[in-house]
Amino acid sequence: MKYTPIPSKLYEQNRQRYIKKMKPNSVAIFPASPTFPKSGDGVYGYKPDADVMWLSGIVQEKTIVVLYPDNPDKNMREVLVLLRPNDMLEKWVGHKLRKHEATAISGISNVQWLDGFDTMLQVMMNSADVVYVNTNEHNRLDVELPRTDLAFVHDLMKKYPAHNYDRAARIMKELRAVKTKEEIEVTKQAIAITAKAFDRVLKFVEPGVMEYEIEAEITHEFLRNRATGHAYGCIIASGDRARTLHYEENNQECKDGELLLMDFGAEYGNYNADLTRTIPVNGKFTKRQKEVYDACLAVHNHGKSILKPGILFPDYVKSINAEMEKQLLKIGLITKSDIKNQDPADPAFRKYFYHGVSHHLGLVVHDVGSYTDAVKEGMLFTIEPGIYVEEEQMGIRIENNIWMTKSGNIDLFKGIPITTEEIEAVMKRK
Ligand SMILES: [Mn+2]
Known part of the structure; x- marks a missing residue:
């Protein structure tokens, strides 16, 4: 080790x-x-x-x-x-x-x-x-x-x-x-290493780089900081690949004008980090990319505002889905009549958001824990809404790791660039 x-x-x-x-x-x-x-x-x-x-x-x-x-x-x-x-x-x-x-x-x-x-x-x-x-x-x-x-x-x-x-x-x-303070201390080290790798990548990505070159940059940063390695198969998905949730081929060229979805995390001391960020390959979001990104970020922030000890996990998921529906309406991906005519078993928003929003995280990336009971102090969750638009060859997911505390929650990814402005600022070249 x-x-x-x-x-x-x-x-x-x-x-x-x-x-x-x-x-x-x-x-x-x-x-x-x-x-x-x-x-x-x-x-x-x-x-x-x-x-x-x-x-x-x-x-x-x-x-x-x-x-x-x-x-x-x-x-x-x-x-x-x-x-x-x-x-x-x-x-x-x-x-x-x-x-x-x-x-x-x-x-x-x-x-x-x-x-x-x-x-x-x-x-x-x-x-x-x-x-x-x-x-x-x-x-x-x-x-x-x-x-x-x-x-x-x-x-x-x-x-x-x-x-x-x-x-x-x-x-x-x-x-x-339920994670102890000591376990969170180790997790924070996995997160710090993951943050370093993300920073490295923000400065590395430009049109023409291959997805596997980005994976290599991340691996390099992980190992030189004493991570055991990747917590899971890292996903470096540019353009339309981002719609494949577990895309791990990482063998395509990142092209000018595309978005790049990256889902990766370091394993350190056997605890895991699980980060997803979506960035513009050329360093600048288009107006439409920013619009869809901000919709996804709004759902992410909504999740952070309600995922706290005491909430029933299914109620949290319901609230996320309602927020997602609202945001998708706002950016024109679904319409009021889509919602009116939807099959309740397969609601309209599911076309663009087709996975769970949160999972337990710990010694295992999809860690053990209940998804039916009330959320408890000490639990560590991901929050990772995504919007995947086939018509626009675009996939966006934004994922942080959040620790439940007595008074609410702590975002362990605080400080890692997340808004379009923060991402563009680090990617800015002379
Ligand atoms: Mn995850």
Whole structure:
């Protein structure tokens, strides 16, 4: 990992929050996600399991976190299980964590080697009544590969069929959605790096540059600032490409007169930033581009003014949609009769705005969290309305990351150019 050490307090606090939600005399087991094979003998760069990361800060394959807060043996209330380092492995792939290093990162004093895990677990299982097992409960989960999370649970249940099992993910979903001050501090670093990359790009873009050259500028800025890399496949979409929400080819020329939509974010300390900006390739918005841009910005600002603790998430979405409808009327993309004759299941504004306006953000870009309940203090959301106009080969999206606070919210992207005037001022050339 490239990032500088994160204070272990972040993870200690998270474990305390989790333990408070556990039933009496229960044990919770969190195995890390596996490494994923490429074709041939390669593997993809290790992406730590978000739950293991949240509980321990450990980025190493085959790690397991075990919590057993009511264990009569004080030393066994929090245990971190690690792969035992061996010479040959380290000659090939490099250093593996020693016990004292893992303790420094996680704040967990009892670190055990994986080869002793089964024996250790047997003693714990024989005394615990409830076992929290962790499976991926993301609402949009869709995988073809065999699920190692399920395999672990099945094995455990086969060996210990008489225990009461419960869902670790249900608690995780609720807790991980609410970010602590410490987590926001790390997120702010991811955002600061993302802001630097955007500034670099504003000064770099001109007619004739290729989309991949812009991607390279961003990657350069990310890595030299200790980001792990991109939080997700970055989208550099000039002209009509901007209407494709997950366009990642980034292989076209940016042409004079076009708009350029860029959706990218740095991953730093395993936390993510998620920024979208739309800029004019030649540094100056046309009158029409500015009109559509300002309509999108008005919806964005409306979102910021109402997304606060207490609002029901579906009510927020309804209000955004109403504002979008108003703005689209104003710029002539839809008419009053379009609205009058619309199918309520597919309203007129959907032709130009066809995605969700906000998602939870954290250790995962589309982080876990509820989209049906009231918004809570501590949640971190994106606000990202978009207007996509096929007739005008144009797509605009404006996205910031907003942290819910007791008194309202904080825009973590404050200071990053967002109005047409601010963008044009930075792009201005002699
Ligand atoms: Mn987003």
